[in-house]
Amino acid sequence: xxxxxxxxxxxxxxxxxRPALDCAADLAKHYNVPISYVGVTSPxxxxxxxxxxxxGEKLGAFAxxxxxxxxxxxxxxxxxxxxxxxxxxxxxxxxxDETGADFVVMASHVPNVMDYIWPSNGGKxxxxxxxxxxVVRA
Amino acid sequence: xxxxxxxxxxxxxxxxxxxxxxTDYEIGQDNIEAQLGPFGLDIHNPVFLISGLSVVAFVVYxxxxxxxxxxxxxxxxxxxTSTFDGFFLISANIxxxxxxxxIVSPFGAVRLGGVDATPDYGYAGWFSMxxxxxxxxxxxxxxxxxxxxxxxTPWGDEPLGAVRxxxxxxxxxxxxxxxxxxxxxxATSYHWALHPWAIYAVVALALSLFxxxxxxxxxIRSAFYPILGERVWGWWGHMIDIIAVFAxxxxxxxxxxxxxxxxxxxxxxxxxxxxNVTVQVLLIIGITLLALISVVRGLDGxxxxxxxxxxxxxxxxxxxxxxxxxxxxxxxxxxKTLVAxxxxxxxxxxxxxxxxxxxxxxxxxxxxxxxxSWSPFVGMFIARVSxxxxxxxxxxxxxxxPSLVCIFWMAVFGGTAINDMIANVDASxxxxxxxxxxxxxxxLFAMLDSLPLASITSTVGxxxxxxxxxxxxxxxxxxxxxxxxxxxxxAPVPQRVFWCTFEGLxxxxxxIGGGLGSLQAMxxxxxxxxxxxxxxxxxxxxxxxxxxxxxx
Numbered sequence: 001x002x003x004x005x006x007x008x009x010x011x012x013x014x015x016x017x018r019p020a021l022d023c024a025a026d027l028a029k030h031y032n033v034p035i036s037y038v039g040v041t042s043p044x045x046x047x048x049x050x051x052x053x054x055x056g057e058k059l060g061a062f063a064x065x066x067x068x069x070x071x072x073x074x075x076x077x078x079x080x081x082x083x084x085x086x087x088x089x090x091x092x093x094x095x096x097d098e099t100g101a102d103f104v105v106m107a108s109h110v111p112n113v114m115d116y117i118w119p120s121n122g123g124k125x126x127x128x129x130x131x132x133x134x135v136v137r138a
Numbered sequence: 139x140x141x142x143x144x145x146x147x148x149x150x151x152x153x154x155x156x157x158x159x160x161t162d163y164e165i166g167q168d169n170i171e172a173q174l175g176p177f178g179l180d181i182h183n184p185v186f187l188i189s190g191l192s193v194v195a196f197v198v199y200x201x202x203x204x205x206x207x208x209x210x211x212x213x214x215x216x217x218x219t220s221t222f223d224g225f226f227l228i229s230a231n232i233x234x235x236x237x238x239x240x241i242v243s244p245f246g247a248v249r250l251g252g253v254d255a256t257p258d259y260g261y262a263g264w265f266s267m268x269x270x271x272x273x274x275x276x277x278x279x280x281x282x283x284x285x286x287x288x289x290x291t292p293w294g295d296e297p298l299g300a301v302r303x304x305x306x307x308x309x310x311x312x313x314x315x316x317x318x319x320x321x322x323x324x325a326t327s328y329h330w331a332l333h334p335w336a337i338y339a340v341v342a343l344a345l346s347l348f349x350x351x352x353x354x355x356x357x358i359r360s361a362f363y364p365i366l367g368e369r370v371w372g373w374w375g376h377m378i379d380i381i382a383v384f385a386x387x388x389x390x391x392x393x394x395x396x397x398x399x400x401x402x403x404x405x406x407x408x409x410x411x412x413x414n415v416t417v418q419v420l421l422i423i424g425i426t427l428l429a430l431i432s433v434v435r436g437l438d439g440x441x442x443x444x445x446x447x448x449x450x451x452x453x454x455x456x457x458x459x460x461x462x463x464x465x466x467x468x469x470x471x472x473x474k475t476l477v478a479x480x481x482x483x484x485x486x487x488x489x490x491x492x493x494x495x496x497x498x499x500x501x502x503x504x505x506x507x508x509x510x511s512w513s514p515f516v517g518m519f520i521a522r523v524s525x526x527x528x529x530x531x532x533x534x535x536x537x538x539x540p541s542l543v544c545i546f547w548m549a550v551f552g553g554t555a556i557n558d559m560i561a562n563v564d565a566s567x568x569x570x571x572x573x574x575x576x577x578x579x580x581x582l583f584a585m586l587d588s589l590p591l592a593s594i595t596s597t598v599g600x601x602x603x604x605x606x607x608x609x610x611x612x613x614x615x616x617x618x619x620x621x622x623x624x625x626x627x628x629a630p631v632p633q634r635v636f637w638c639t640f641e642g643l644x645x646x647x648x649x650i651g652g653g654l655g656s657l658q659a660m661x662x663x664x665x666x667x668x669x670x671x672x673x674x675x676x677x678x679x680x681x682x683x684x685x686x687x688x689x690x
Binding site: 043044045051082090 | 434438440
């Protein structure tokens, strides 16, 4: 039914993403398709990496780990945003095309009053992406 | 199985070798991440809290004891600029020489962001953001005022003791006109060309080098790693960052308050809208709301777009003045100004054996302190958008080209204003508002009044003043947000909203309660400690480039 699943990951908060990651892995096994893990980073140094290259390496390592844990085929894709806080949605929408994914599984927090002002990334992606988006609540 | 060849897709080009500083410090390790009701927080402890509280404390002090604050800071600023004028002048000269030397030195080949990095922004977006962050407002305010002032000043502060073109009762002395105009334009260009841009370039270069090449957090303290070592993550670093936030926030808030008064004066001059606190508070609210939209849309979607729009409107106004005031005359003026600048820049920047105290202390030292107090903000913002350039390209584009643009701007706006004063000695609106009665906020509109379509261009002028404030306010909020998040550029959106709003509230509080002037004097006073900080930065840049040079 699907060809490739895209899973946005925030490497700083992997533990919070566990339900979505496990769900994506189960779906990948069910449909027998690969997963592309997408991380968004800024060109300037962040908590995780000094530069995008180092970030890419960490994301690659994460993808490998998921592959061996779940027995699925994975790849990693680094998207760069100058201002990640506000540009993460656009970067992810571009990443759907770049990875060639046709299904997105992503984690999202339980909505609160702030989501009326700033929609969550998952909500925004579901609204604008051309493919199917599954939002997994933490 | 992982597809290894896919691992680094998304990065256009590998970043290449650079000399990452090996520190155990992890960006964000001192941060407090919390969920405050619906708001996510990710702030540096203790920089965020101390900066915020000290800003509140100073506002309260200025509101509760306005006379004392005004008396103290009103004394402090001139005391600093007249005592340390030599220090400011020498330091600024060092920054210019340092930058020019780097352009021609082999270090110029070092690329910010690693040998294979590619520029994040194209030239148009980059230049627009350079100007819109920190200099645009000044160009609007001083473009007419300063040349016209030097040309006709009756207050004895002519640059280098230049001749006066007017007699005591305001009649023109034709043989003095050329010399006075030449010196007025050269002396103005001196304050807007190489020296201020070198000040910004030093900070910007230090931060981009230590952040993009050395992997340290994007924060002022990172530039001091070569001197302070690991101590930079402790109280030394906290102090540097707190003063930077403090100077940036007050610099923006007081400019916002004073700028609202200028825009209001313009509105009165053009539309007869009364000058009062209500209109000014509405203007500040409007500017802050626009800045909020911009920061929420982010760097590429908000700040950059707004800066580009701003630049297009500014160029349109510039071209309008060029062609309506006589293009041939203006290009001649530009040529003459450039020559005069080159001839006079050394005498003007020489701190010794001068007798023009009024100009040197009242204007030059004031400007240097002002640029330097803004340099953490503007420098950090320039750093944020300059990744991927070589040091040579960076300095050429941050130092040489903006200098030429500023000299051209001054030749156009100042030259036109001076020509109007010469042509209509008795009826010139510029002369009436700058020399006969000193109303600096009206100088731009008075000059536009002498050209055709004044009501349209004055409106454009007011819009530009407002939008330049928006572009300073949004980039400033991003800078403060990054510093107070310990160098993280991905702190939650509510934090930047907080700083942007806070800045507007401080401006409104000071506007209503009084104290804009005294707190602005205080901000300018921070220029003195920062001058020392910048001198040390030059040394750190040198050390950092030595290590990077190995990879070129």
